[in-house]
Amino acid sequence: MSTASERPRRFSMLRSFVLADLITLGNAASGTLSLFFCLNYLDTHERTYIWFALVLLPVALFCDVMDGTVARWRRKHSPLGADLDSLADVISFGVAPAVLGYTLGLRGALDMVALVFFVCCGISRLARYNVTASQLSDESGKVKYYQGTPIPSSLILVLILGVLFSTGRVHENLWLGAWQLGPAVLHPLSLLFVLSGNAMISATLRIPKP
Numbered sequence: 001m002s003t004a005s006e007r008p009r010r011f012s013m014l015r016s017f018v019l020a021d022l023i024t025l026g027n028a029a030s031g032t033l034s035l036f037f038c039l040n041y042l043d044t045h046e047r048t049y050i051w052f053a054l055v056l057l058p059v060a061l062f063c064d065v066m067d068g069t070v071a072r073w074r075r076k077h078s079p080l081g082a083d084l085d086s087l088a089d090v091i092s093f094g095v096a097p098a099v100l101g102y103t104l105g106l107r108g109a110l111d112m113v114a115l116v117f118f119v120c121c122g123i124s125r126l127a128r129y130n131v132t133a134s135q136l137s138d139e140s141g142k143v144k145y146y147q148g149t150p151i152p153s154s155l156i157l158v159l160i161l162g163v164l165f166s167t168g169r170v171h172e173n174l175w176l177g178a179w180q181l182g183p184a185v186l187h188p189l190s191l192l193f194v195l196s197g198n199a200m201i202s203a204t205l206r207i208p209k210p
Contacts, residue, residue, distance in 0.1 A: 019070055020067045020068070020070045021067070021084055023063050023066050023067040023070055024063065024064075024067045024084045024085050024088050025084070025088070026059075026060075026063040027060045027061075027063035027064050027067070027088040027089070027092055028060075028084075028087065028088035028091050028092065030056045030057070030059045030060035030063060030092060031056070031057065031060050031088065031091035031092025031093070031095070031096045032091055033052075033056050034052075034053040034054075034056040034057055034060075034092070034096045034099075034100070035053075035091075035095065035096055035099055037049040037052040037053035037056070038050070038053050038096075038099050038100055038102075038103040041053070041103055042103060047165075050100075050103070050104070050165055053096075053100055053103075054100070054158060054161070054162045054165070056096075057092060057093075057096060057097070057100075057155060057158050058155065058158075060088075060092035060096075061092075061093075061152050061155060063088075064085070064088070064089065064092070064093075064152060067085065068085075082130060083130075086126040086127075086129075086130055089122075089126060089151050089152070090119075090122060090123055090126060090151075093122065093152045093153075093154045093155065094118070094119045094122030094123060094151060094154065095119055097118075097154045097157050097158050097161075097193075098115040098116075098118055098119050098193065100158065100161055101115055101157070101161060101189075101190065102115060104161055104164070104165060104170040104171065104174070105170050105171040105172070105174040105187065106174075106187050106190045106193075108178065108184060108185030108186055108187055108190075109183075109184040109185060110184045110185065110186035110190070111185070111186060111187050111190040114186075114190040114191065114193050114194045115190065115193055117193070117194060117197050118154075118196060118197040120197070121196075121197030121198065121200045121201045122151045122154070122197070124200075124201055125148050125149075125150075125151055125200040125201055126151060128147065128148075128201075129146070129147070132147065145206045145207060145208050146206070146207040146208075147203065147205070147206060148199060148200045148202040148203070148205050148207075149196070149199040149200050149202070149205065149207060151200060153196065153199070153200070154196055156196070157192055157193060157196055160192065174187055174189060175189055176188040176189050
């Protein structure tokens, strides 16, 4: 018969979090809020919501950088840290940029295929990194290079979308226009998401890790 001391304590998972984990959750929260602001924009067409959605993704990147910095500074890591980081990155640098693209006009059938492909590539890239990190690390345990572009590189797409939004080149005025391919519509701009996705899952592209 188990004693009271052997029973799991309420909120024991939360008690196991270290400061770096809370910063990682700030990354996830920023990405989630960006999604909510996209939904608000679709409902109200209030431009301020898109600016909030855009700004929150660099905030997510800041949190993504800081969580590792804080963990090394405090020399405290939790067992959940790596998985928390990957899950937060999927939201902020995978799903949020894709939803932002959809919100600003990439709504053709083939656009959606491109955006889904991009998100799936981001998920696959993070899963591969988690599995191969130990193989790619040196004697000190530090990973020497990224295999494929890291998923936060999707902020390049966010920057492009921000410039287009500020100049009015979205929706019916979307940059590069639209192609009617049979019953489906493709905006060539969505091919940038395909290119980004392919770069993330590349097995030959190696990016030195700082």
